[in-house]
Amino acid sequence: MPAIYPFNAIQYNQGVGDVSDLVAPPYDVLSADDKAAYLKKSSSNIVSVDLPHVPPKELGPKSAYDNANKALEAMLSGGTLTKRDTPAIFAYRQTFNAEGQTFQRSGMACTLDTVPFGARECGGVLPHEQTFSGPKEDRKALMHATATQLSPIFGLCPDDDGAATKVVHDICNSRDADMTADLGDGVTHEVWTIDDAETIKAYQDALAGQDVFIADGHHRYNTALNYLKALEEDGEVPADHPARRTMFVLVGMSDPGLYIGPTHRVLGGMSEYSIDAFQKAAEGILNIEPCDNDPEKFDHEIEHWAAKGIDNVMGLMDFETGLCFVCYPATPDPLEDAHPDKPKAWRTLDVAIIQHVIVEEICEPTLNGGNPVKWAFPHSIKEVVEIGKGSETGAGGGAGFAQLAVIVKPTPMDAVRDVSHAGELMPQKSTFFFPKLATGLFVNPLS
Numbered sequence: 001m002p003a004i005y006p007f008n009a010i011q012y013n014q015g016v017g018d019v020s021d022l023v024a025p026p027y028d029v030l031s032a033d034d035k036a037a038y039l040k041k042s043s044s045n046i047v048s049v050d051l052p053h054v055p056p057k058e059l060g061p062k063s064a065y066d067n068a069n070k071a072l073e074a075m076l077s078g079g080t081l082t083k084r085d086t087p088a089i090f091a092y093r094q095t096f097n098a099e100g101q102t103f104q105r106s107g108m109a110c111t112l113d114t115v116p117f118g119a120r121e122c123g124g125v126l127p128h129e130q131t132f133s134g135p136k137e138d139r140k141a142l143m144h145a146t147a148t149q150l151s152p153i154f155g156l157c158p159d160d161d162g163a164a165t166k167v168v169h170d171i172c173n174s175r176d177a178d179m180t181a182d183l184g185d186g187v188t189h190e191v192w193t194i195d196d197a198e199t200i201k202a203y204q205d206a207l208a209g210q211d212v213f214i215a216d217g218h219h220r221y222n223t224a225l226n227y228l229k230a231l232e233e234d235g236e237v238p239a240d241h242p243a244r245r246t247m248f249v250l251v252g253m254s255d256p257g258l259y260i261g262p263t264h265r266v267l268g269g270m271s272e273y274s275i276d277a278f279q280k281a282a283e284g285i286l287n288i289e290p291c292d293n294d295p296e297k298f299d300h301e302i303e304h305w306a307a308k309g310i311d312n313v314m315g316l317m318d319f320e321t322g323l324c325f326v327c328y329p330a331t332p333d334p335l336e337d338a339h340p341d342k343p344k345a346w347r348t349l350d351v352a353i354i355q356h357v358i359v360e361e362i363c364e365p366t367l368n369g370g371n372p373v374k375w376a377f378p379h380s381i382k383e384v385v386e387i388g389k390g391s392e393t394g395a396g397g398g399a400g401f402a403q404l405a406v407i408v409k410p411t412p413m414d415a416v417r418d419v420s421h422a423g424e425l426m427p428q429k430s431t432f433f434f435p436k437l438a439t440g441l442f443v444n445p446l447s
Helices: 032-041 062-078 133-146 163-174 199-207 218-234 275-281 294-308 350-367 381-388 413-421
Strands: 010-012 081-083 091-096 103-115 154-157 180-184 188-194 212-216 245-254 267-270 286-289 314-318 326-331 374-376 400-406
Touching: 062 081, 062 133, 091 245, 103 133, 103 163, 103 294, 103 381, 133 218, 133 294, 180 381, 212 218, 212 245, 212 413, 218 400, 267 381, 275 350, 286 350, 294 314, 294 326, 294 381, 294 400, 350 400, 381 400
Parallel strands: 154 245
Antiparallel strands: 010 081, 091 103, 091 188, 103 245, 154 212, 180 188, 267 374, 267 400, 286 326, 314 326, 314 400
8 A cells, every 4th residue: 555654643632531522423424413412512522623514415605614724723722632743653443333243443543645546556545436526525625724634534454464453453452542532322432642663664564565445535535635636736745745645544354343334225306206116117127025014124034035045135115105125136247238347246236236227227217207316325224214204314315305215235345345456436335334433533734
């Protein structure tokens, strides 16, 4: 991968103690109500800077970004935030529960060379999914206003021999964490500061020459590239300029705490939709079988059909009637003819079949007059149900638009690796690496 560097992080409490009231989840999972709740904990919470405009899916007014910069400057001048005198990397461990099990995911916060996407001899930065234009405009405006990288990008590295993961685990097991946070969502955050040259070099050597796959933060990395490009267009940018490096948290693919959750789809806004019309339009394209009309049983239903050797089994729920179904392609590899240039790892993704078969082949041309459908991307059945009731959950789509839910299993890690290595991009919101990295544990100054 691009070279790994320590950095002079900006931190709360000089990087020590409990910062639960000051940090937050990243901007893209927060609503206006969430922002208000974090600011109620502390007016100095990082959301006062990182979430100037709600929702952050499009560019906000200039004043919002100017106010974010004023909030950042006030915290720096008042000593609420301070910048480290010596560069460091930071071991970062998150403890959480999922599917009835306790996981501990461990990574390292550091900076990497800001290089264009793609393979390189010394290791490259590889994306794995497409991005939206609106969030990139929002993040670009915020970065230009604050001259900081506020949220780390979540990067995955192969680490096939586990050497980098061992460095991180050894640090976490050696002593108590320097900084902790609990946001009340069942995830605990622990941070260890490492500024000794020997340990830093051991970590750098463990990942030398490896690729890094972006698990979460594609919009932020695009923003870092665009920010550097804008600086270069304005004049010469020194080789040691901070914008030439981007803040990541790197996690080895062999880390036992690495967990991927599902990202379901809720579709709506279709002028001619009904479940009967959908089933008729899907004849010969999808096999659709009725199942228990309880959305909480979709996992069981999908596993039941997949156990028969059927690929790409998904759940369907019609919000108007409450009817539930399982579906799967009527032909094997249904995207082969339309996308022969794509690798099979891409063509057999559930999320690719949803986008290019269910939406583009069935819903848009037959049920919506050729017009785009509205999407939402919830991560849980509970959120799917709330969207169906007309709620705006922050998953997208708006309120009261929902007609059909498509329920999927998580995208496998092997698929992420295979698609990225093939130089292809998955559809938007293909993966959900749980939990999100906290924002505010470390901030990377660009000036």
